Amino acid sequence: MIPFDFNYYRPATIEEAVALYMRLDQKGKWPLYWSGGTEIATFARLNQIYTEAVIDLKGIPECRALAVEEQEMTLGSALTLSEIHDSEIFPLLGATGSGIADRTSRNKITLGGNVCSELIYKEAILPLLLADSDVIVAGVSGARRLPIAQLFQRSMQLAKGEFLVQFKVNTSYRLRPYTSVKKRKQSAIGYPIITVATLTTESGSRFAFSGLCDFPFRSEEIEKILNQHELPVGERIRQAEDRLPAPIRSDMLASANYRRLVWQVTLEDLLANMEA
Amino acid sequence: MKLRLNVNGEIRSADVRPAELLLDVLRENLGLTGVKPGCRHGDCGACTVTVDGLPMKSCLMLAVEAADKTVETIEGLQDSPVQRAFVEKFAFQCGYCTPGFIMNSHALAHLHPKADKATVREWLQSNICRCTSYEEIQEAVEAVLSSGQPTSRMMN
Numbered sequence: 001m002i003p004f005d006f007n008y009y010r011p012a013t014i015e016e017a018v019a020l021y022m023r024l025d026q027k028g029k030w031p032l033y034w035s036g037g038t039e040i041a042t043f044a045r046l047n048q049i050y051t052e053a054v055i056d057l058k059g060i061p062e063c064r065a066l067a068v069e070e071q072e073m074t075l076g077s078a079l080t081l082s083e084i085h086d087s088e089i090f091p092l093l094g095a096t097g098s099g100i101a102d103r104t105s106r107n108k109i110t111l112g113g114n115v116c117s118e119l120i121y122k123e124a125i126l127p128l129l130l131a132d133s134d135v136i137v138a139g140v141s142g143a144r145r146l147p148i149a150q151l152f153q154r155s156m157q158l159a160k161g162e163f164l165v166q167f168k169v170n171t172s173y174r175l176r177p178y179t180s181v182k183k184r185k186q187s188a189i190g191y192p193i194i195t196v197a198t199l200t201t202e203s204g205s206r207f208a209f210s211g212l213c214d215f216p217f218r219s220e221e222i223e224k225i226l227n228q229h230e231l232p233v234g235e236r237i238r239q240a241e242d243r244l245p246a247p248i249r250s251d252m253l254a255s256a257n258y259r260r261l262v263w264q265v266t267l268e269d270l271l272a273n274m275e276a
Numbered sequence: 277m278k279l280r281l282n283v284n285g286e287i288r289s290a291d292v293r294p295a296e297l298l299l300d301v302l303r304e305n306l307g308l309t310g311v312k313p314g315c316r317h318g319d320c321g322a323c324t325v326t327v328d329g330l331p332m333k334s335c336l337m338l339a340v341e342a343a344d345k346t347v348e349t350i351e352g353l354q355d356s357p358v359q360r361a362f363v364e365k366f367a368f369q370c371g372y373c374t375p376g377f378i379m380n381s382h383a384l385a386h387l388h389p390k391a392d393k394a395t396v397r398e399w400l401q402s403n404i405c406r407c408t409s410y411e412e413i414q415e416a417v418e419a420v421l422s423s424g425q426p427t428s429r430m431m432n
């Protein structure tokens with residue numbers, strides 16, 4: 001049971017959603033956008049989040065869009081991870097998304113909710129970072145389109161009342177070679193010790209990580225090092241570690257030393273396979 | 277608020293708080309206690325029902341989110357092939373996880389009647405059985421899939 005009351009709104013348009021948010025915020029209702037709602041519901045039950053109004057984005061057609069066109073693919077923020085996987089629209093995203101939670105939960109968890117999650121993992125962002133996606137963000141001054149690397153800096157940098165509407169991904173990335181590896185402490189379901197996703201283009205391989213530090217990231221500096229084929233793999237990984245954007249995380253799942261080891265071994269295997 | 281839900285082929289109404297979870301409304305307001313609370317955190321799958329034919333953890337969904345959808349609980353199944361297979365294969369011990377497993381397996385058999393082993397495994401990983409009946413549960417689901425018989429729908 002959720003131990004406090006809130007009102008539920010289901011706007012049909014982007015404008016209505018933003019206007020609702022601003023109005024409810026002015027009234028001191030602590031509004032929250034609700035997509036899959038899995039995080040809000042579970043946090044609310046434990047009193048880790050508070051709101052008096054939730055605004056469900058699933059009734060907005062743009063948030064549910066799914067299309068492949070010649071130039072770009074459109075992925076609505078309120079698509080579930082199961083829908084994205086089953087559509088086969090972007091196999092790397094399908095594969096990385098299908099490592100999150102379990103199949104039934106993924107029938108509810110959405111792309112937008114995962115990348116805006118309060119948790120550190122946000123694994124569905126990895127493919128979007130690797131494919132240099134753009135994001136359509138709606139807010140009081142209308143919609144804006146910007147590169148994901150600009151919007152996502154350790155977490156989504158959204159202004160009050162803004163929400164993610166869609167991701168736009170260049171179609172040329174759709175069928176590029178990729179890998180997605182998730183290493184958990186135990187069992188087939190659970191948060192990652194680390195998740196590594198890669199995407200290979202003409203100019204080399206791209207790498208993005210979740211679980212390693214306190215936020216998911218892609219680093220072009222690390223990519224440059226990992227693509228230096230003239231260096232032995234071990235040396236590349238050692239140099240890459242010097243360029244990590246933050247300390248390696250230490251928590252109940254894994255100590256920093258163990259995480260480092262898992263990361264090193266995973267990268268060694270990945271690089272060996274990619275270069276075989 | 278007054279909420280109308282289409283559950284097991286019947287239109288049911290209930291007075292609910294918008295913050296009420298589907299799990300609690302099904303059990304407390306509609307008396308459908310076959311929907312089991314376990315972790316209430318999306319981890320165990322005991323509370324699984326189907327919503328528009330898809331398995332859904334009812335502890336992760338507000339009852340209002342189900343307003344214009346079709347909800348099915350274990351009470352809505354009647355001697356379905358999955359239920360029979362669970363009995364035949366002894367796919368439970370204490371039985372607490374069974375309604376959740378059955379609803380998930382029922383949806384799987386309906387949506388993917390030719391599901392391969394990997395898909396069955398992936399779907400079943402959504403549910404936890406503390407009595408560890410996993411082998412028998414997987415056998416039961418595979419028996420239904422290989423029998424090729426259609427999954428019977430709801431009671432009405």
Ligand SMILES: Cc1cc2nc3c(=O)[nH]c(=O)nc-3n(C[C@H](O)[C@H](O)[C@H](O)COP(=O)(O)OP(=O)(O)OC[C@H]3O[C@@H](n4cnc5c(N)ncnc54)[C@H](O)[C@@H]3O)c2cc1C
Pocket residue numbers: 032033034035036037038039040041057077078099100101102105108109110111112113114115116117118119121122123124158162163164165190191192317318319
């Ligand atoms: C059993 C289980 C296992 C899990 N395992 C993993 C795992 O292995 N890896 C992992 O990464 N996560 C995992 N999670 C966490 C899960 O990913 C989050 O619960 C989920 O990502 C939240 O998605 P949602 O669509 O339900 O978001 P919601 O609960 O709707 O929202 C989450 C947050 O994002 C905000 N938000 C939602 N949509 C938007 C939008 N379009 N624009 C702006 N803000 C928005 C909300 O206001 C809220 O603050 C697990 C969850 C469960 C239940």
Ligand code: FES
Pocket residue numbers: 312313314315316317318319320321322323324333334335336
């Ligand atoms: S009670 Fe819903 S998943 Fe455990």
Ligand code: FES
Pocket residue numbers: 367368369370371372373374404405406407408409
């Ligand atoms: S039969 Fe006891 S929990 Fe599964």
